Amino acid sequence: MTVRRPVSSRMRGVVASALAVLTLVLAGCSGAVEVDSPDVDARTRAACARFLDQVPEKVGDQARRKTEPASAPAAAWGDPPIVVTCGVGMPDDFDAFSRCQEVNGVGWYIPEEASTDQGSDVQMTTIGYRPTVRIDLPAEYRPPADVLVEISDVVKGTLVRTRRCF
Template identity: 30%
Template sequence: MIRSRRRLSGRLAARLTAVVLLSAAAGCSGTGGAPSVPVPSPPAAEAAACRTLHKALPKTVADLGRADPEPRSELTAGWGDGEIVLRCGVPRPAGMDDPQATAVEADGVNWMVEQRDSGPRFTATYREPYVEVTMGSRFAHDVTPLAQLAAAVAKTIPSSV
């Protein structure tokens, strides 16, 4: 269960929570080039929801054009040169079992936050299948992309609560 939540929506989505701001790694660089990412292998029903999400995703996020990672799959999507990557149908992250895990809310979708040297990783909580969004370090202080993805996630990925 995730206890710590911050509400981020609309105008507030451009600001990252204090926890994320303080724990962001300094001096990290983005990935550069379209990445190769592992394609999840969820059960059939979850894969169907992921395909529906794939069709609903925006063409641009954070002013970055759609550039899906390799190998091409309806379970993955990307924007920019690997700056934002979405994977649908990922396994439940172990961090969700941590009662001290940090989460944010962006336009009605809750996301567990994990800081990495290469940039933050967010996993939608209270929804199945699990949707993971990784961002380059330039987004260490900006969760605007989550707000821009929230409508598609909320519309296509069922709440598990």
């Protein structure tokens, strides 16, 4: 015969609190990343789908996460998230005189101030590929070399080159 001792209300409270904290922690790590969804035509959406089908499960040693809305032409990894969005426009500050940095044969526009301030978040946008791809990289993952190499390989292998880096 087994004798059960009654569980105190204090112990129930401790267990309930621990479960609540664990639930919040797990939800924070596994929740979907909210992304902007550019308005793209059917041709761009198809090209972006081919691109996103080829992005790796890990980028910069960070595991892939779900995105919201799920239909957005985007992918995300890690916490804080590295976000890649396909079908975007060029940044407002990009012009004919903007510097192009080439990584594995893919041209990238990286704003000048982001190149000098390694402690800031950065947006990096492809130059000369259609559709255009943007990487939003939190400062925690700087410098961006590994991420640029991994994504450049997929850009080069799946998207249409329209011009060389200038």
